[in-house]
Amino acid sequence: MSTAPAAPPQLLVGAPPAHGEAGPRPDLDLDAVTIPELVERMDAGALTSVELTRAYLERIAAVDRQVRSVLLVNPEAPAQAAESDRRRALGRALGPLDGIPVLLKDNIDTRGLGTTAGSRALGVPPAEDAELVVRLRAAGAVVLGKTNMSEWGNFRSAWSTSGWSGAGGQTNNPHVLDRNPCGSSSGSGAAVAASLAQVAVGTETNGSIVCPASQSGVVGFKPTHGRVSGAGIVPISTRQDTAGPVARHVVDAAILMSVLEGRGVDYAAALTPDALRGARVGVWRRAGHDAEADRVVESAVDVLRRGGVTVVEVDLPYQDLIATAGLRALLTEFRHDLEAYLATRTGVPRTLRALIEFNEADPVELSRFGQDLFFEAEKAPSITDPTYLDQRRTATDLARRSIDEVMEVHRLDVIMAPTNAPAWRTDYAGDPVGLGSSTPAAVSGYPNATVPAGFAGPLPIGVSFMAGHGADAAVLRFAAAFERAAPVRRAPTYLPTLP
Template sequence: MSGESSQFDITSTKVAGIDVDKSTILQLEAQMNRGRLSSVELVRFYERRIAALNPKLHAVITVSKSAAAEAAAADRARRHGDRRPLLGIPVLVKDNIDTTGMPTTAGSLALAGSSPSDAFIVMKLKAAGALILGKTNLSEWANYRSTQSSSGWSGVEGQTNMAYVLDRNPCGSSAGSGVAASADLATVAVGTETDGSVVCPSGQNGLVGIKPTLGLASRSGIVPISSQQDTSGPMARNVTDAAVLLGALTGVDSSDPATAAQRGHVTTDYTKYLKAGALKGVRLGVWRQGNFGSSPETDAIMEQTIKKLKSLGAVIVDPANVQIDAAYAPENTALEYEFKHDIAAYLQKYTAPKYPKTLQGLINFDNAHASQELKYFGQEIFTESQARGPLTDPAYIKARNSARSIAQHSIDDTLAKYKLAAIIAPTNGPAWTTDLINGDHFLVGSSSPAAIAGYPSITVPAGYSFHLPVGMSFIGGKWDEPELISLSYAWEQATHVRQAPQFLPTVPMR
């Protein structure tokens, strides 16, 4: 592969004459049904592209050794009439999601080689015909180890770099999934989010990202932070692909009680909500407070976005601020309790005896391998979480209930007060320069209300500043995925904002 990759043209995203960067899953499936394209050709293209680009991007940790054989099997199934929605589509999943035949490390050397069998959502993806091409890099332990961490850094694969501008940061713990999808290292990718780690790397990498309602996708077999906020979600170059992938992730899992609530609220086919005229007449509220005023570039893009939404027929309520600040402190407290409990539960259930079984065991591992794991930043979140008590502690119960109540009311009350279909806000500002010493430099972030409430949000490309993508989020109430998908699709079809990355070494100064 290395010999081929040196001659591989990274400027081309065409396979069998079809531009896969600009094609949706529905279009790729149609071409494969006609015999113009094959899953084998797709896999070969992505494998060569990973080999050529990953040394710069560090977006992929593992490539499946069985991908070519699985692609050939998908092509045979298609010839026999199989028409599953993701048949033969190569998907990359974040390396905190258990996948048969490939290690699941959460980016940490503490789990090097740990290979549990498929997580529930991976089984659902495969049932829909998807081909798991490999595992993406991430912020180690989903960015829940240090307050000075650099998003996208892991002990296993190092620092993930943006495809748009290589010295800029890809944001959030699903950094590798964001970069991989943006750079066409797979058709789509799956990320996970506790608070911002699907939407921020999607926005910062020019993608559509869906953070679904808590319980739409099972968490069984996923390295956790918090069972009260964690969810997986699609990360894709267009709304259509995100909708197709979202439908495949649904399913009631007896091992994850939260999924029982999805009955009557989800579908396996969200493409029926792709409505190009959905913005006409809808009321959208602009969440300005705390999201405008810190990044002039982001402000300018959002003001243009608001004007465009009005021209497309949306009724804009401005401002329609979301009162979320009071939830931050109890959220932080609750997450520390939950991580200590939930990470131990995962380690004990899904890893072999030789691996650490508690948070203290992980702390001990890092201390013993400090030159590899602690060379850039520490593990103060680990130690703070370790000091917390059990989930029966009244202080924990109060913190979680308070955070959830504040967040849910912040969305529900705003939607009701202004009779809104959704709330809009910038997802992110232009990406900061990666800084392994001082950590991340966030200026804008609107993920918390939906994350803490367990409600859905979708980010879509809104504009660019100095070649760096800025996203806009649609935030809704519980199980509002259909409405948000319709709004996102209408915006995408009217604007076509997204541009393919150019792999610039740094931001041009002139």
């Protein structure tokens, strides 16, 4: 299924089908079921991957006309599911992801399935899979399709609108359809929230996993930089970019993360139920940016204290310096890394200049906003320039210090912060500059997990857990413990606008 790029959203009349109504098993609640529960059913012969895959495909056909999160579905998905069922019948299942439908953000090379980074310029599909897709196939996952995204990872214009791309149009927030899903893994977050796949893969440079996940009311995990291969992913910056899981449940994110990393680690096994008791958690409130987020954070602090946590109020330093140096560094890295990636593709523009000219000639690409960041990146210094090298060094060093120093001084296990304010109305005037806490973990390359924590009316608000280099298991463990202590997530209701 593809989405016409210039068409307005088509809204269904009334509410979409209930989560258990898609597919042949009305007892299967797609919103609530976890991967371990699905595996248990499949092992017992009570469910097949073919049935599960059909349920998700039918739900995409019924619901995604409103959300517009799925750019295309994989015609080979039913055959992949059938092959998984054959393996399971022979006792040869490949692990917990075998037979589980997964959606991929459309900047991840997937042979024969597009990979546009949201741009109409990348119309010829890649011939090879990204390394992470190779890992998913080896684990038996069903590649269900590709999700829409903010074009070029929201790095074409400072006035871009999250969730819009020339290739896929505008993705909507499934909780309130005229609200924004955040970017750039907008389709991955919205699709998982709408139960259009069991899990999805997103990518992040700065906030592009945790913000879409949080704003759509699901779990998102940005791992330590380097844990997941970036080979075959359309980049902004190979020094910050990373792929990571989007899921409705932390255990599912942990299972997917184990496969994406592919080093034999079992993150799900590390999700101990007593992670909160006796822990020290720093709370970076970002207070005063948004009253609703402040309220949700206060509620989250109460949950932590009831769970036996010592809460320490903290402030993370250096944020303005990190942001300034980091943006200048990204402009240099974008041109260098993107052109290196384009050289691996056939039938597409090979340079940033060629992309600029393509956009100027295309009837859709510049219809919503311009390409000012493309022009800035074209003029940015080279990757060997001393000024650039100092900018990158400054941004990364200060981002690491902002977390490491605070954790050391206060003897913290993790830091918690609000992930987002309530979703804004999509109006094509550019995304508002508002509440966000992703920068320290993004620029440092440290792990960051967001979990639903509350609502502002129908709009979700999440909290993020972050820690130092390599603390992925700890961050997921705290996220899972918080999820267990505060099970606030709920399925979206597809309101056309706020009451």
